[in-house]
Amino acid sequence: MSKQHRSVDQYPYPVSRIGIIGGGQLGRMLVKSAKRLGCTCVVLDPTPGSPAGQVSGHQILADSHDPDALQLLAAQVDVITFDIEDIDAEMLATIAAAGHQILPSPSLLSEIQDKLRQKQRLTRLGIPTAEFVEVDPADTEQFARFGYPLVQKARRGGYDGRGVVVMHSAADAKQRLPVPSLIERFIPAAKELAVIVVRAQDAEVRSYEPVEMCFRAGENILDMLLAPARIPVETAAAARRLAIETVTGLDGVGIFGIELFLTEEGELLVNEVAPRTHNSGHYTIEACITDQFEQHLRAITGLPLGATDQLIPAAMINLLGAPGESGPPVIRGLRAALAIPGVSVHFYGKADTRPFRKMGHVTVLDADIEAARRKAEQVRALIEIGSKTESSA
Numbered sequence: 001m002s003k004q005h006r007s008v009d010q011y012p013y014p015v016s017r018i019g020i021i022g023g024g025q026l027g028r029m030l031v032k033s034a035k036r037l038g039c040t041c042v043v044l045d046p047t048p049g050s051p052a053g054q055v056s057g058h059q060i061l062a063d064s065h066d067p068d069a070l071q072l073l074a075a076q077v078d079v080i081t082f083d084i085e086d087i088d089a090e091m092l093a094t095i096a097a098a099g100h101q102i103l104p105s106p107s108l109l110s111e112i113q114d115k116l117r118q119k120q121r122l123t124r125l126g127i128p129t130a131e132f133v134e135v136d137p138a139d140t141e142q143f144a145r146f147g148y149p150l151v152q153k154a155r156r157g158g159y160d161g162r163g164v165v166v167m168h169s170a171a172d173a174k175q176r177l178p179v180p181s182l183i184e185r186f187i188p189a190a191k192e193l194a195v196i197v198v199r200a201q202d203a204e205v206r207s208y209e210p211v212e213m214c215f216r217a218g219e220n221i222l223d224m225l226l227a228p229a230r231i232p233v234e235t236a237a238a239a240r241r242l243a244i245e246t247v248t249g250l251d252g253v254g255i256f257g258i259e260l261f262l263t264e265e266g267e268l269l270v271n272e273v274a275p276r277t278h279n280s281g282h283y284t285i286e287a288c289i290t291d292q293f294e295q296h297l298r299a300i301t302g303l304p305l306g307a308t309d310q311l312i313p314a315a316m317i318n319l320l321g322a323p324g325e326s327g328p329p330v331i332r333g334l335r336a337a338l339a340i341p342g343v344s345v346h347f348y349g350k351a352d353t354r355p356f357r358k359m360g361h362v363t364v365l366d367a368d369i370e371a372a373r374r375k376a377e378q379v380r381a382l383i384e385i386g387s388k389t390e391s392s393a
């Protein structure tokens with residue numbers, strides 16, 4: 001009998017053995033939650049001492065596309081999940097067919113990891129998204145016919161905005177990505193929102209308050225996150241309904257990050273679905289009753305879902321590697337940042353920094369969201385992750 005369907009409320013230790021494909025920061029935070037919940041983790045990642053591997057203590061050193069390593073992982077755990085999307089979903093499907101539990105399911109992963117198939121599925125579900133077409137990147141005529149401004153998106157492998165090109169006019173077409181892609185309408189969004197949704201194996205579903213993702217003009221990387229989003233209550237409720245409808249329509253199990261555009265007319269469109277814990281949900285560690293990582297574990301191990309209520313407003317910034325500096329990290333400004341009340345710092349334990357690499361994040365709690373935002377701005381000015389040591393004065 002699987003642990004998920006026991007009728008007696010009794011678990012051996014560990015409560016569940018979790019396999020995590022990908023040993024990055026999301027995996028690291030998942031492992032920390034797992035340990036608290038009485039679970040153990042095995043991480044599959046090719047980098048020795050990966051951020052998640054350091055914390056779990058058990059790492060299989062191999063690529064996520066290595067079939068033998070995946071088999072080895074499957075043999076050691078009760079349930080497999082992932083902290084990255086660029087995995088061979090077919091290989092995972094074979095492992096699942098042999099009786100190993102993988103959540104979210106390999107078939108859903110395969111659909112979501114291809115942005116074209118993802119949008120086609122959302123459209124079939126009646127979920128509003130930006131109008132799109134599949135495109136042959138060599139055919140600029142097709143771009144022109146669709147009309148500018150538009151956004152080209154690589155079907156596979158993009159993250160942190162790397163597979164995304166915004167084109168305002170035909171002159172921008174020379175920047176197009178030479179890979180299988182879709183193009184979609186450029187949406188002049190008043191705000192970008194995200195809703196974290198968790199759905200259990202028995203289909204119970206819960207959402208968190210929408211958060212507001214602020215981007216710097218012209219850059220696709222998250223600049224600051226504000227939780228909750230500064231939007232009318234009806235809009236927040238509609239965003240939560242839409243996000244829940246999306247995950248339910250996809251029949252997803254586990255945690256999902258639903259990215260949304262709120263247009264200037266007040267319309268909500270789903271931008272994309274992440275089948276995993278999400279950067280926009282890191283604030284839940286400090287600010288919510290149950291954080292997104294524990295919530296994911298509860299869902300995939302068949303434990304009851306936790307409360308999603310937010311206890312206090314939060315602002316979050318990512319700590320990116322300083323431009324022009326690579327190598328073993330040096331953290332400047334830590335003491336000054338930690339002297340500000342409400343500041344929590346998370347470092348991901350990456351051995352080397354590189355320009356704009358995600359090295360950590362900071363969450364700032366304050367009863368007043370504007371104060372939290374101001375403090376987060378202060379922290380951003382104070383903390384710098386580079387590799388050069390400054391000689392002390």
Ligand SMILES: Nc1ncnc2c1ncn2[C@@H]1O[C@H](COP(=O)(O)OP(=O)(O)OP(=O)(O)O)[C@@H](O)[C@H]1O
Binds near residue numbers: 184
């Ligand atoms: N149709 C659109 N209209 C306007 N802006 C867009 C559109 N699509 C994407 N963008 C901008 O580009 C950003 C990145 O796009 P998207 O989320 O699809 O890519 P991604 O590579 O998966 O990014 P991430 O990993 O950061 O979520 C969005 O957050 C948004 O700011």
Ligand SMILES: [Mg+2]
Binds near residue numbers: 272
């Ligand atoms: Mg995105």
